[in-house]
Amino acid sequence: MCFSSFRIFFPGPTERSSRESEGDWQRNRPAAASVYKQARESEAAPAKRITMPKITFNERREVGEQFVRFLQDSGNQQINSKVALKALYNQEFRNRDNIKRPNFSSVLYVLRMSNRAFIYGDYVNIFQGKKKRKLIDQYWKPKADAGAEDDSTQDKNTCNNPLPPGARVKRRSKFVASKNDVKIISEYDGPYGKIRVNISPDQCVTIKIEVKNYGKNEIMLESYKLRKRCEFTFVVSKQSLPVKLPPGSVHAIPIMCLVPDYGFFEVTMEFDFTSEQTGKFSIGRFVQAVANSKLAQQLGPSEPYQPYQVKLHKPQFRSIEDGFRPNNTLSIELEQKPLAQYQYPSNLKDLIVSLNEGGDGTSDKIAHLQSSLEAPLQFDNYSEKFCLLLHLEEIQMEVDIHRYDMQNVSMVRDKYNKKLLVLKAPGVAENRPSVLRGDHLFVNLVEGQPKYQGPFYKGYVHAVEWDQVKLGFSEKLLNKFVDNMKFDVEFTFNRLPLRLQHRAVTLAQKQQLSHLLFPCFSYKKSLLSTNEELRLYNSNLSKNAEQKEAVRQVVAGTSRPAPYLIFGPPGTGKTVTMVEAIKQVLQCIEGAHVLACAPSNSASDLLCQHLMKHLNSRNIYRMNASSRDYHTIPEEIKPVCNWDKVQNCPIFPRKEKLQSYQVIITTLVTAGRLASAEFPQGHFSHVFIDESGHAVEPESLIAISDILAMMDPKTNVSGGQLVLAGDPQQLGPILRSPLAIEHGLGLSLLERLMRYNPLYQKTNEKYNPQFVTMLLRNYRSHEAILEFSNKKFYDGKLLKCGDQLITHSYCDWTELPKPKFPIIFHGVCGEDQREARSPSFFNTAEIAVLMYYLRKLLLENQGKKGQTKIPPKEIGVISPYRKQVEKIRQAINLELKSLMNIKDLKVGSVEEFQGQERRVVLISTVRSSSNYFGIDEEFNLGFLNNPKRLNVSLTRAKALLIIVGNPITLSKDPYWNEFLEYCKANKAWAGYKHSGIEDELPIEELSSLNINDQPADNCLQDSYIQQQVEPQWRYEH
16 A cells, blocks of 8 residues: 555644645745755666664654754755655755664654654645753752761761752751750841841940750750851850750840941851750851941842742643744855754763763663763764764753743734734843844743643744844734733754754864874974065064064964964963964965954954954955844944845855955854855865864864865965964853763863873973964053962963053052052952842842942042043953842942943953953952852852963953952962962952951851752752853854
8 A cells, every 4th residue: 555645634733624734835835846856856766775774663753753853953844745855854864973764754654653744645744843852951960868967978078079959958957956945046036047137337236045945854055155257256245154954944145246347247156055865965056247238238139039940841742833934135145065953862861860860871872872971082082072062062051041931921013013023031132042033932822721732833033122032923823912912931042053063073083184183293394484584564563572483383384284373361462463374374375265263253353353454355254144233243344244235134155256255254153154165175275263262172173174174295285274372271161061061072172282282282391382382471461460360370471561551550549458559359248149030149248349449430539649530441340140240230220320331331250251351350259158169169150169260350450450259268269369368468458357267167067057949849950050150142153
């Protein structure tokens, strides 16, 4: 019986009439025409018999689901012709990733039997449902049996090896709990054993604590003591001890407290008892004195903190009503070869669960994945390992993107286009999440029923206007829509960057780029004669020996086939050096063609701006992604950008047109278009990647694989030069997956080469200039600001060369603790706070101090005593926690809103300031409590145990650096402790002074008593990186 003679009907939303089916086919007939024709031609050719191993029904069903996702991701879900679908399956899907899959008929049969496809003759309707994927959080750990603790466990678990969350809660609860009918109470009692009193600085308050014996036996109060830091001015009025507590008696203990300044002050109090019946026991209390300024009170928690939870749903199919895409006005003439989907294998989530539970692989496949993950990176496993790491990153991205899902929100019709609905989505203006034209999201109509199983409506993004997204939905939704209808919203992320990275690492191995990625030699072929002098475009470089050396080495090309590295510490001019090298390559090497890239649009634009100063603009082409907003492009580079003014849209010219340009500038991701166009081998003689330390290695490979041919003494004499510029001592790429970070994805190509490859390591304290040049002259910072990072991260080799009119402009500022030393460390005892559903921390006491200095800078000291006025754009405020950034902005809006151009004052995370500089930089470190040290260290948060983040923060300032933080907390980190000692030695200290002498419960013990907010059962937390830093989602597509 012919397979196509079966006719299957589906119930509910999947059932369609023949008229609807025929209409769908007619509407999508052009999209399938070319594929249909190719399929008919291929059917006419003699078929080759392929012997496949026996595949189970479930395995074929999994292949079928992968094919359905492939159709959705590639935009071919509307194709209904069996012949066209078969052609797509055989030509683009079946043998991708070098995995053999069953034939099309077999897979289609399984889809039909699984109620996933309707077939009638040549017509096929594959049910385009949405299967809710099971979310696997790589930060999740199984709960430990906290009830099984003993004394030995207590000794072993410190802040460096933190207890499981449940055990920490148990331990603290036990410490503060009433025991043997003895209770401790006061009028200031709070939850979790806290006694909390609000006071004002220098105000003396007496707290009366009562110890009550509610039992039938006599209890002896042996002692009570304040475990405290000696700086705290808590005074206990002692009475004679021990004290007998007969049944029903009460003993009062007055405590007097006096705080020196605004802030949060806490001591631990321990009461020791004995009883003939029960022996010795103790009860603890945490006595807190809080002195908040008016501003700190205004910025306090808006509502109590509730742990954010992502509800876990069982995987299920839901019908999808596809929306309508924005008009494709793109002018694309550039050839594009197909790009595979590179979906992750389903059993990879089983590996994550196995690793989280501390077990070994339970199957051969999982064991193989684990072995691949743990194997050291070599060229033989290059593609396999990086693809696995990218898959792990994608799985965590699936978890983190749900942070932005919204429930029960309304939409309205667009005023100017009634076919569009407008969704207000706070955060999209800052790419949290990234939503670009052409992206999509899903909404589900809220019908007032908790388990309503209506369809998902897929909405395509037509425009993003600040915090509003204009979406195109299906007619079915528009016909029933009325303003302010309620929806649940699910966000998605664009997989294109991931797919391009997968392809890049796969091609790198196929094209045998081992000598480029794992270099071990040089051909030592120079393109410059020994005595040939370069005529520099930028005359300032003639005074800088290291910059001149780097430019000469790049032009000579003697490192090839090995990459050449420009190691550029902060403020040393690595971008200027790279730009000069590009100009010299084009001037000195006949027929040279350059691809210049960077991870971000801003860095790529900067390259373009510098290149336009001396090169003919007709030889420069700045290729932007089609999704980039034209208004974000700097005006001076628009004439060389891929924008068609007539059609008012981006344009991607034919390959022959692009070959006429001497230099093309793109982001690393957009360089994938050039790789897809298959330029003639050797066309690009040089590839330059600026800020390469910010990109994961597979991202850098996008601009290399299928673009740069390796140097060959016979066939490619003047080409094959890769140049990387960056600083391995600054922050690397932002990743979300802890497993991917642990196994090497967080290492950039630049850092991997400098850390592990002998060619790029020092010999006799010097780098080999044939392969790497370290720039030494810092043109940014005052010597006092530079000194600490110089010694700790750059072996003291950096030289101060900044313009003193700028670097010394705040040496006489009246707020400096020590004149001529433009650094202030201002000690603050603040409180770590959280609010609502945001788990990120903020510290209002630190914000109050920051605002004090901002007022001094912008209002009170402007123009006084020869002090130059400073515009807001020359001030930057840095904090590692997202919620602190929000609160600082709120404070600025409250107190400095009327100041002209105050919006130019940037407040952001360390990552957002990397590569930038300001005349004045203020830093808020936030953390004051030891309770979360273990979490911070384990997941690389904040400033603790993260020297790179500290280095970046301290080196942004030109003339004045102000750090606000808790010295007791910061001193626990060795790098921060050294910086604090540096400030002390130079008398650059203000605010709360920490003597370094402690008479308190050891920090490990306090850490183990930490209250940890636990998610409810069957709930999932997003990653700690997403929670605290909430990095921007990449948008340079």
